[in-house]
Amino acid sequence: MARKMRRTKRVAFRRTVHFGPSPQKPHDHIAFTTDLSEEGTHIKTNGVYKPGTRLYLVVENDDRSYEAEGVVVWAKKVTPKLVRNVKNGMGIKFTHVNPELVDLYQEKAQIFNLPGKAYSPGVNA
Secondary structure, rough: OOOOOOOOOOOEEEEEEEEOOOOOOOOOEEEEEEEOOOOEEEEEEOOOOOOOOOEEEEEEEEEEEEEEEEEEEEEOOOOOOHHHOOOEEEEEEEEEEEEHHHHHHHHHHHOOOOOOOOOOOOOOO
């Protein structure tokens, strides 16, 4: 089966993220994002959830926090010996996202001269 292409490019974005399956307790787990796009993010963690799981995220950037909601599209857990050498964690597709987090992405995309799209899932929802 062919891999579906992303509509937007990813940019490097290493930030602390709190996440969990409950909107009342999105701080069940803490990890790091490794990249960001208008459509989603990658969370580097071995505390993965199954694909299809809805997660609530709080992404920290400097002194601000940005809430988002998304669905796990892929998950990979590896042994502790391979954590530094093999991509592990979860790919998250946003269903709702704070518009200011999308603005951060667009600023970074401009710095790296990536073609931008005005695609923001759930921003106006």
